[in-house]
Amino acid sequence: MTPGKAFLSTDEIRPLAERSDLMGFWLVTHCWATIALAVALFAIWPNPLTFVFAVLVIGSRQLGLAILMHEAAHNALFKSRRLNDVVGEWFCGRPILAELMAYRHYHLTHHRFTQTDKDPDLALSSKFPTTRASLKRKFIRDLTGQTGYKQLAAQIMMSIRLAGDGEAVEAASGDFAQAFKARDLFKSLPVFIGIIVLIGAIGDWWWGLAFWLLPYLTWFQFVLRVRNIAEHGATEASENPLQNTRTTMAGPIARLFVAPYWVNYHLEHHLVMHVPCWRLKRMHELLTEKGVTEQMRIAPSYRQALVEAGWKTAEP
Template sequence: MTTGRDILPKPLVRALSERSDARGAWLVLHAWAVIAGAAAVAAIWPNPVTVVLAIMVIGSRQMGLAILMHDAAHGALFRTKALNETVGTWACAYPVFADMAAYRHYHLKHHRYTQQPEDPDLVLSKPFPVTRTSFWRKAVRDLTGQTAFKQRAAQVRMTLDAQKNADETTGAVQAFGTPSLWGPLAVNAGLFAALALSGYWWVYLAFWIVPLATWYQFVLRIRNIAEHAMVPDDDDPFRNARTTHANLLERVFFAPYWVNYHVDHHLYMYVPCWQLPRLHKALGEAGMHARMETKPGYLAVLRMATSRATAPA
């Protein structure tokens, strides 16, 4: 079977796979700066527009932290291994109640068995398409915090139970979760303490917990659908994942840090996220775009994902 590694010249692949400590640090700082800036604007000029936009922007950048954790789990966020492990865990994973070590173990299995029966992510893509009613029922649960509450409750049970249920552990990691809350609780306690000492304890609740419990969950659902649901060929590495072309608004609210280039990532999983547009261009110059599964935007994906006329019997 032809793969991307058979198409692109090795010197180009080596160049695209180069890591950068400076670029990795910039991406992490960028995510946190956007979060801080959005929270500050909404706190200084509170009104329905600034508050809702802040929740959406912050939730998207919280997803951005999870994406940067994903890059660190691949050893691709930083050139230095210690930075991948330390920054990926403490600055990216723990703040959003994720665990990079647990995620890496599960996620590499997803890469090894993409869309095959052994793929731990198959449960996320297999149910689609669904009816519009079914989709929006799930979206409402995401946007009202019900999904987040269910996930945190499962994490609490796993944290307190030394004999963790394997199914629950897998489910938590699929959602960028963690089988143990001690690390995330420590980091979040630090965030709350820092804001409380500065007199803005409520900012942690309004502009960290609320986005994490609402918009982040919705974006995570959209991302899971876009990446593997309803792909045309489970056995073709160019067509068992999907690259979604994202416009500026989609990149701001749904697809931070080039997460939309998912076929490209699966073909070359050690290419850093910031190199994925160059990788996509190189694959096009090699004549591979026509073979790749792509969609023109997230609305096109959602229309396909909600195309079932009636619920299954």
């Protein structure tokens, strides 16, 4: 049973769940256009400030591609399964070394068994709350590229069959293995490298490394961790759909750098997982009108979500 049916009627869910090919193409186009504009900004005004801005925006849009692939995994990005599979795989997943088909199976299992012993993501969320020092160490590893490097090394190991299952990959890649990583890296690597070469051909030779590889290894890993912590870190380990997942409110700055494409409405997504991301805000409004949000786990900001996960907790 869809958990959201306990709070919303079928007549209320039906229009929310309606998909749009036009909106799907717009979201994918918007994501890639934002990346292009970030590079263009540096090209027009090359200085340290625009360089850092471009890296942060591109890293957040790499997360945006992961979010849109997630939409395709739920067949919510487009009306047809075929479009979801093709666009989700080649225009969203492969550019960030992700694999739609493997992710879809894993992720639907997560939805079915959220925050229970059978949840494949439980190993990630069960580590929270933790201490400020632990979070700080994780964030430093992300922002200095250590996490990204380990993730990439783990994918290479898996692709040459030195690591053959999820547990081995997680052990090899550190404490935050990502479920959507491509199982066969060498199918995605040409796409990833092709983007680096294309950006370098447009500008100087190093642009591709600076504006695709660097964001991927740093800011993308950081916001990926923040997103994961906000969604299920320090939530209730139960089958209560209003408490085992968190929605985090996000202003324009957070949406630009941390939470693109309504990813912050995660509790709503778990209530009715086939509702397209661009309708989750409306779903939140309906739940608010019904008084359901008073029972939901909602953080007023990503900072507060991190506080709940242990940001203000000192070492014992």
